[in-house]
Amino acid sequence: MERISRILSHQKYREHLKKIEVWEKDRVFCKHDKKHFLDVARIAYILYLEEMSSHDSKYDTKAKVKELLYAAGLLHDIGRWKEYEEGIEHHLASVQLAEPILKDCSFSPEETEQILSIIKTHRKEVQEEKESLSSIFYRADKLSRECFWCPAEKECNWKKEKKNFRIQG
Ligand SMILES: [Fe+2]
Numbered sequence: 593m594e595r596i597s598r599i600l601s602h603q604k605y606r607e608h609l610k611k612i613e614v615w616e617k618d619r620v621f622c623k624h625d626k627k628h629f630l631d632v633a634r635i636a637y638i639l640y641l642e643e644m645s646s647h648d649s650k651y652d653t654k655a656k657v658k659e660l661l662y663a664a665g666l667l668h669d670i671g672r673w674k675e676y677e678e679g680i681e682h683h684l685a686s687v688q689l690a691e692p693i694l695k696d697c698s699f700s701p702e703e704t705e706q707i708l709s710i711i712k713t714h715r716k717e718v719q720e721e722k723e724s725l726s727s728i729f730y731r732a733d734k735l736s737r738e739c740f741w742c743p744a745e746k747e748c749n750w751k752k753e754k755k756n757f758r759i760q761g
């Protein structure tokens with residue numbers, strides 16, 4: 593997970609996080625912060641282990657998938673500040689901002705493409721491939737939200753069926 597550590601300490605990455613933090617200072621709804629990024633990465637990897645790893649031959653090792661999912665987790669919402677500032681949809685802005693960071697952190701062009709594809713589709717409910725890292729990641733992003741103890745749940749415009757009112761086992 594050496595390259596994941598490199599993302600965490602990447603200067604531009606830190607700057608994007610800081611900008612989001614400033615924009616979301618008074619946000620009462622879910623934030624797009626470090627906790628969210630790690631929650632999504634961890635849940636996505638758990639889903640992978642539970643549902644896909646035993647019969648998935650596309651990837652060489654679990655360690656490789658773990659790195660891809662953690663990289664996507666850390667980077668999938670970094671374009672949020674651009675959405676606030678310039679109105680660019682954040683999944684697209686995140687793809688733009690993530691690419692040079694992945695390069696700096698020594699991800700290969702093939703890995704970068706896989707990670708960017710997960711980021712690009714992270715808001716897409718219906719994924720092309722039902723059993724894929726993208727589809728797992730979409731669900732992890734939603735499952736990470738703790739609606740069951742959110743004080744702003746009533747005002748949140750997420751559809752009821754998307755909200756998490758219990759921990760799913
Ligand atoms: Fe997002």
Ligand SMILES: [Fe+2]
Nearest residue numbers: 632668669733
């Ligand atoms: Fe997210």
